Amino acid sequence: MTVTALPEPALPADLNPILAEACRAASTAARHAWSALDRQARAEEVRMGADGTPTMRIDELVEDAIVAVAEAHRINVLSEEVGFLDHGSARTLVVDPLDGSANAAAGVPLSCFSGALVADGTPVEALTCWLETGRSISARAGVPVTYRTSGRTALAGSALSMLRPKVGARGDTTGVWTALSGRAGRVRILSTSCLESMLVADGSIDAFADPGSDTHRLVDLIAAQLIVPAAGGHVCDAFGRDLDFSHDLTRRYSGVVAASRDLAEEIGALITATI
Template sequence: MEWNHKQLLDLGLQVTDSCLATVNESSDWSATGELRGQHFGDVVADEAGLQHLVDAGVNVFSEESGLLDQGSTVTAVLDPIDGSTNAAREIPYWTSAICLLQRGEPVAAVVRLSGSAGVFTAIRGQGAAFNGRKVVSSSTSLLKKSVVFVNGYPRHYLGWAQMRALGSAALEISLLAKGSGDAFIDCSDGLAVWDYLAAALILVEAGGVVDVQNDDLLAPTLDRGRRKVVAACNSQILNALMSEPGDASLHG
């Protein structure tokens, strides 16, 4: 089957809806002991989303179940639940995220928020939306006036006005797309491709910019490696962050 981009977006909407419909804060969020950070709720959500993708005949690269090759030109990069530690602690900041690649290039993305809080979508070359309404990233041009989302622990203050740490990279990067923040910095040991790819496409389509350590967003590497990510509402903020003393803590 030759998919068009709208069909792939619709598939992503179905998958993320099913992932979130199968779990809630009262689900079993204890650790499986199988994969780093994996909870039983993650596995349940993955099984629900995976069924749609298997039926559709597309390839899948999922955080929870790995690679499924069905010989398709389409590959779905799936994080059934991003922020499962939040879900386990009943902190209402978690999402289901999927990016659809066609012949290796990201073309459609969905980040659906828990609790019916909304859904971010994007089709490559057609912009980004939140709950169906077009969104654009912030026009903030000064780091000292920026609200910055942080994953991990920065080595020192980088000059922002305020910072936030919500515990879901997909959520935080997506929020930049509608101007709810101005930048995102990963100061951990890196993010996996399923953590950031869907949100990165959404942000880029909203006018933002994303820098991924040793990788190309237009032809992402699909593996379990971890890469540091810096995202911003525009190139001025990204450049300001990357040029700050200590930026080696981001990409070193």
């Protein structure tokens, strides 16, 4: 296919400069990987990540670029592949360097930089940027945002994105997946949790869920935890676990990101009852 020049991230002018610099570094590294490496080279598994899943070459390239920004600013990092890097700061840059890694490696143009600044254990500012288009969404704690969720409160007829059905730590999620799909009006699997959360925040879809496979880590959800409630929505774990900041990336969740608290709770209850 014709590949148009991939755009720079379109970021708000008042975004925290560390988040902005980290996102631009991620974008530059990803664009380099797309132009210089073929699919096989991008997808090569180079080591095991801190989250317990393999790190692909494209993950490593993007994360390295972000870590360099954090080091230059002497801020701690918590990231999917390297885990926690203590630079002696009260602030931590928590990032999913390349959400939708499998998309990015294969050439399906749906991948994101997503991160949050955490100060003394509390997220204070968050950004998700869809790398292939440069579109971004951000929020700062306590500051109103201009975007709104759809406000939908019931699953029946809703536009729902999900992770694919699979065998997870609690067993096969196919039954839950089909139960949710059967109630939804529209169903999508984009394979990029952070982009799907952006679409909930701006009202393009009503909800996104991991249907009980406990695939999510904190880094998949932390930006949404600030961005989605600011827009009127709700983020939770389907099984009610706290989504508190922690350095332990082996902790897993089944995230539910929804246009309203009622919708998140209905989806979570259905997952808990069906799995």
